[in-house]
Amino acid sequence: MTTLAPKAPGRKKRSSQALAGWLFSLPFVTVFAVFFAWPILWSLFMSLTDMTSRDLRTPFNVELVGLDNFAAVLSDPVFWRSLGNTGVVVLVAVPAVLVIALFLAVALNRGIRRGKGFFRTVYYVPVVTSIVAIAVVWKFLFADNGTVNAMLATIGIDGPAWLADTFWALPTIILLVIWRLFGLVMVLFLAGLQAIPQDVHEAARVDGAGSWRRLVSITVPMLVPTILLASVLMTVFIVQVFEEPFVITQGGPLNSTQSAVMYIYDEFGFGQYGTAAAASYILFLVIGLLSLIQFRVLRSRT
């Protein structure tokens, strides 16, 4: 009795903690199961069936078609065009965002004394701004007779019909992608820069290293973990580029700005759920592979 008495409340406490733990986790577990785990499993099934929008009421009354959907997606030239466009956006926008962000972060961290807070705020504004609203503005700015061409005309340049031009439409979209994201990466870099001990800089300066030399030999190498993280985040994010081309060009002209997620959305819009699910899985694999490669490459350099 006397030996059991102190144990009993302990066990009771533990079991009440377990109960509380489950209760507090319940909302997350429910949302996770219903809107995440279940859809992922279901979409694997879906990608192997001929499900269309007409089957929405009876989603299991569908035919298994094996890998036909994957074959259909992989043999669709529009899919490859979408993937190619997405690749171009990633290859141009990710390095551009990283370089601009690095320059700004270094300038704000050590280059100037006054106005740091002001510039940081200003450069962060695009990150929070509604992308759809700005995409609407972009459409006006880069119209054939829009503001950008009017400004170019004043310095004697006859600008192209940006968004109606199969070559210039994609770069115009990429510009918006960069505009939207550089501030985010700049803030990541600022946090990373502040973790670099000042003493290292001081020592290098005493040894006669100039500011450029210190940037290349100290700041960038010590920032590699942050750069790695930022490049993976940006790649994963930009591979899913959707709003910019969807609002501004709807993928045109002639699919020149169609992105991979837009392709999925279109298949979904046509009611081809099986094909859309298959395309989603392919894109998911591409994203996973890209992150893996980036980790490997950037890791091996350190």
Next chain:
Amino acid sequence: MIDTPPQVAPRSDAVVPDPSSRRRRGRSPSESRGPVATTAIYVALVLGTIVTLSPLVWNVLSSFKPSGEILLAQSWWPETFTLENFSQLLSGGEFPRYFFNSVVVSVAIVLGNILLCSAVGYALAKLRFPGRGIVFGAVLVTFMVPSLVLFVPQFVTVASLNLTNTYGGLILPLIITPLGVFVMRQFISQLPDELLEAARIDGSGEARLFFRIILPLCGPAVATVGILSFVMSWNNLLWPLVVAQTSDMYTLPVALTTISQAEGSVAYGPLLAGSLLTILPIIVVFVFFQRYFIAGIASTGIK
């Protein structure tokens, strides 16, 4: 000197500089650099500011122009200043409805995230229960799988629950976000255990503990989670585009997209006024809660 981004979690490592390095940093920058270089940096930063803000400035100025003048693109400044676009937008038509929908959806998502993320965050940080590892694993997986490739099966799920074209369908899948769980868990795990032990000895139940002791201490983390989820839901396009099927359920981004894609018949003035009114609330929130935005980003970066 740049003010150090406020930490979401009271961390102990090197982000907050110690007083000695603060002193040294105070004099170092301009010593090694001449006035020419400093001026060049300022010029670049100011040019960057102009480029960054010009689309927004253009939007503000153009929404006060008559529709005809917008298309002529003569000057940035309105030659004829008019409030017609705004009165047209706010009087007739469905714009107030879109705005209302956006507010309802965003407020629900923000409140849901604050309450539910902190609940799981608390459980993961301070409670011992069988299955905790699995729950945390689930959070990690949700964080890593890109959400955009999930919308097709998510839509079919929502449809099978009869939630398409309802607020429930717009809100529920986003009511708890893995990033929010991370932020809350990280913050709560830094709170001292003694606090909880003392309250438990006094006989407080876990629910009381959470609402009376933990939540009131989570101010900064709650602000961060609230703001991140507000930006996410206010600006979200794809999910509401898929779920909202009649225009009375459109949120602002869906409405702007639909209107701007309807070539030819578009009233440009009201469209740009609508775009401005979509941006404005988020800018206001940003200006007031800036430091929490940046703290949120920094905490995702240096986990």
